Amino acid sequence: MAIVGVGHSKFGERRDVNLPELGFEAAKPAFEDANLWPNDIDFLSVGTAGGWYEEVLPAVVVSEYLGLSGKGLVRCEAACASGSAAVATACNMIVSGQSDVAMAIGIEKMTEIDVMTAVELIGRAGYYTWEFHNFGMTFPGYYALYATQHMKKFGTTEQHLAQVAVKNHKYGAMNSDAHLQRAISVDDVLSSRVVAWPLKLYDCCPMSDGAAAVILASEDKAKSLTDSPVWIEGIGISSDTANVSKRPDFVGLRATVAASEKAFKKANVSVDQIDVADVHDCFTIAEILAYEDLGFCKKGEGPRMIEEGQTDIGGKIPINVDGGLIAKGHPIGATGTSMIVGLTRQLRKQGGKSQAPIKNGLALAHNVGGTGHYCYVTILRS
């Protein structure tokens, strides 16, 4: 099946809109892009983590506001990979013949909860009983474990991490939908306050509100709707232990390795063929792990990738040219859908100032839930 329309809200502190209004801001341009009306859609999947809404049925209020009441509906949750799960679910509804045209929307409102509640809720994204409650782990703390072991084993430095933040903020400054649109320097990162050493403020993505929407259609329908469909070639899904302490090491995410292997196999492509990718940089170290786990380089060579500018436009594989989670923002459920929206635009060569060169017409979205508790990898082709 193919993507026939995409839409994206402004990410950031969006106290000006409520949840369904935020969804509308992403869905309306998607309808316009596909030249379709709500009544042309027969299924909606809503990706949202949503443990903090006043609305306990967030998918239903979003659906009603989009004019989709009466259609097939489900909410998908895969932690920070919920947006990719929504796309996968909509794809499968089409493949199974239950839907001709489906919408997947990723959405999250995070900035209305207070910071301590957020720290607690996000810190529970693991195995609360064993790790949060007993050992007081927070989410940056989990990734700091990965960072310190990677530093010890491969000589990764705070400068390497900072370079990821600098690259992503550079592209965030070119993206009018990004939460943070300001270029920063390595010194800015290194001198920002420590959150969980070695991760400092600019090594962490912000808490954001936002939504992104994708309209998918069956092959026949897609061909009748658009001259520039973007095909979903393969989706790989994996998971890992709830207990981070049960994993063999902290230098990579097994879920990423497994999900990407499945996606490459299904799409029948190799990592070398990918033109442009979005990877899940909730923290700078996570982007370096992703380079390695996805196979863009060997394990331990991630720091050299960023040092040499290989993941910049002009390098071997441009990564997170929309600003990534770090600069574009990370409204949990919206992130995976946002990646797929951005990569669809890249494959259509609508990337503007941050357009990557497209040679093979292949893009990859890598969306992690929790600390590798979930991983969804989606491969797109123009």
Place this chain on the structure above:
Amino acid sequence: MAIVGVGHSKFGERRDVNLPELGFEAAKPAFEDANLWPNDIDFLSVGTAGGWYEEVLPAVVVSEYLGLSGKGLVRCEAACASGSAAVATACNMIVSGQSDVAMAIGIEKMTEIDVMTAVELIGRAGYYTWEFHNFGMTFPGYYALYATQHMKKFGTTEQHLAQVAVKNHKYGAMNSDAHLQRAISVDDVLSSRVVAWPLKLYDCCPMSDGAAAVILASEDKAKSLTDSPVWIEGIGISSDTANVSKRPDFVGLRATVAASEKAFKKANVSVDQIDVADVHDCFTIAEILAYEDLGFCKKGEGPRMIEEGQTDIGGKIPINVDGGLIAKGHPIGATGTSMIVGLTRQLRKQGGKSQAPIKNGLALAHNVGGTGHYCYVTILRS
């Protein structure tokens, strides 16, 4: 695809187990029934509403405890239809060729939250902003609106409602997994305390803890695994407005009508061919609405169906012979999966004392989320 294994936990107040242990209680017999090990499964969908867990990633902790870390994973939420959504998602993973053998588990732990919190959270299952917050609606209150309009328009009486409770408690008393295993009389129902008139205590399902699991396999795989596969012939999914106040009337659920039409069409069967059904009797009135909306009788004739015993074993169409939500219990996310487990056993003629006559080998599960905000209808064939 086909069901090759089912398992069911004891429903009730399950303070003796935590969430993953409760899941294990359903998954273990499903593995044994299918004669499979966790490593044979390649995808797990977890249906749970789960707004009240200490664990914010309930699917991940359940997955780890079942030995399924590393497999594909997602959590599905469709309010009280989350269990059916999990089954639909697992089915579609198989149809799309991404999975050969998948498990769907529905699970909920509800009794550990205090009653007032539960009343608030469940009351929000609609459009919180407009209806709960401003008008103080509770969940029984919503269904009481349906009951009173049905009474006014069709002469439905409190006795009719009570007869539904009596029937379902009769069958609950035969089901060793049921939360409430005690036969009651019409007088017991009529003299129980008013919750939201005309709904009294025995017109309402209890708050329960529980889990139910289904193992699904592709056609080829299913034939190699079992001599008695139960096929999923069609799934219909629909939804309705978040605002109950935006609906045209309160004498039926449009989502049920739409979802069942889709399911019948996909399965290519008519309502008359169904041998046995589970319908979503969160309140007694909901079962009467379901008779009509699913087409087991015409609109307004539901009361006569229960009065004449047409939905009892020996009647036209035995309904909720596992005790229904009212007696078996309603652990939100587990309910849809539990229906499918019970109907699989009916089609295999493992129904014991409450075995319905099986003529055409067809069963129907009707699972509503909220007040018809979601509806999933699943048609099974032996």
